[in-house]
Amino acid sequence: MKIRTFGLAALSAVLLSGAAYATDVKIGVMNDRSGIYSDITGEGSVIAAQMAAEDFKAGDKGINVTIVSADHQNKPDVGSNIARQWYDTEGVDVIADVPTSSVALAINDITREKNKIFLNSGAATSDLTGSKCSPNTAHWTYDTWQLAHGTGSAMVANGGKTWFFLTADYAFGHALERDVSAVVKAAGGEVVGSVKTPFPGTDFSSFLLQAQASGAQVIGLANAGGDTINSMKQAAEFGITQGGQSIAGLLVFINDVHSLGLQVAQGLVLTEAFYWDLNDGTRAWSARFEEKTGKKPSMIQAGVYSAVTHYLKAVEAVGDKDSAKVMAKMKEMPTDDPLFGKGALRVDGRKIHDSYLFRVKKPDQSKGEWDLYETVATIPADKAFRPLADGGCPLVK
Numbered sequence: 001m002k003i004r005t006f007g008l009a010a011l012s013a014v015l016l017s018g019a020a021y022a023t024d025v026k027i028g029v030m031n032d033r034s035g036i037y038s039d040i041t042g043e044g045s046v047i048a049a050q051m052a053a054e055d056f057k058a059g060d061k062g063i064n065v066t067i068v069s070a071d072h073q074n075k076p077d078v079g080s081n082i083a084r085q086w087y088d089t090e091g092v093d094v095i096a097d098v099p100t101s102s103v104a105l106a107i108n109d110i111t112r113e114k115n116k117i118f119l120n121s122g123a124a125t126s127d128l129t130g131s132k133c134s135p136n137t138a139h140w141t142y143d144t145w146q147l148a149h150g151t152g153s154a155m156v157a158n159g160g161k162t163w164f165f166l167t168a169d170y171a172f173g174h175a176l177e178r179d180v181s182a183v184v185k186a187a188g189g190e191v192v193g194s195v196k197t198p199f200p201g202t203d204f205s206s207f208l209l210q211a212q213a214s215g216a217q218v219i220g221l222a223n224a225g226g227d228t229i230n231s232m233k234q235a236a237e238f239g240i241t242q243g244g245q246s247i248a249g250l251l252v253f254i255n256d257v258h259s260l261g262l263q264v265a266q267g268l269v270l271t272e273a274f275y276w277d278l279n280d281g282t283r284a285w286s287a288r289f290e291e292k293t294g295k296k297p298s299m300i301q302a303g304v305y306s307a308v309t310h311y312l313k314a315v316e317a318v319g320d321k322d323s324a325k326v327m328a329k330m331k332e333m334p335t336d337d338p339l340f341g342k343g344a345l346r347v348d349g350r351k352i353h354d355s356y357l358f359r360v361k362k363p364d365q366s367k368g369e370w371d372l373y374e375t376v377a378t379i380p381a382d383k384a385f386r387p388l389a390d391g392g393c394p395l396v397k
Helices: 042-056 076-089 101-114 144-157 171-186 205-214 226-237 254-260 280-293 299-318 323-332
Strands: 003-007 023-031 063-071 094-097 117-120 137-139 162-168 190-197 218-222 246-249 269-272 335-337 341-345 355-360 373-379
Touching: 023 042, 023 076, 023 299, 042 063, 042 094, 042 280, 042 299, 063 076, 063 299, 076 101, 094 299, 101 117, 101 137, 101 171, 117 299, 117 323, 144 171, 144 246, 144 269, 144 355, 144 373, 162 171, 162 205, 171 190, 171 218, 190 205, 205 218, 205 226, 218 226, 226 246, 226 254, 269 373, 280 299, 299 323, 299 335, 323 341
Parallel strands: 023 063, 023 094, 094 117, 117 137, 162 190, 162 218, 218 246
Antiparallel strands: 003 063, 269 355, 335 341, 355 373
């Protein structure tokens, strides 16, 4: 296990500017730092957390912030061991990010057991605010219900009535296929088949050939990161879209589109909760992020910034870092930051904010390296995420 510690010296001043208390906060950013999700999370998420602490001027408010990081390697056992070590012996108060739903579900349970706080931006499974909801977990940024009702609904509305899924064989892929299938069937469509693919994977050719042979109008990719990139590249090699079938990337990030290139990705419809070029606030922050990383932020990295910012606001308001008090304050206060605008954290732990349906630009429409999306629709916060009463969360009265 590799852990890097970032002591934020600039944030260590206490009792400045009239601050009446001093609180030491330790945040652990856990994610994939070496595998297929490292581009959309990884070091960029650590930098996003640092930027949140710096922009909040935590030191001036009597809050000492230390940030540590570790690579969970997309393995629940590795992630669980890190979490227990952080909580039991290293004084970590909060774990942030955690892509890979199987790892996130494990961290969700451990965080509740240890009465700490989990700010999840990276994982997608909607079970985190459904049957597995916890009073200690906040699920930021996006989830499988949101993706299904954004991209899935758009594809069905455009005539994609029959579907075949390529599904990453772990909790995230299963949840995404489940949620999209429900949308397809509710609209009168049909799922004609699916195949579970190894995670992570490199060769999707046999699975794509099964999907092609099914005759389904839409091939749904219930995967992410490097798996999505490889699937789409191989689908292009087989000429699947030229044969009349559509590819639905059910979880696609700007980093994936950048890697694929517009020649391959053009016309792809996708759902995201953040895009660097939405407004002046997102552009300014993303320019700073790019200076530090060499690339624009993913929505996961933006979500880490937003979640850590709101957590620090709650610590300041409460006057200490007691988990129950801080989570109660986080749910009481509206969320508001330059990346996601105004929103709220619900009782089930779901952070709600606007989401967006984007279409990938054609090469001749793009004016720069990261000018990749055009906005098809804005999905308002109250429509973007699953209704509170429908998730089966025991916290909902």
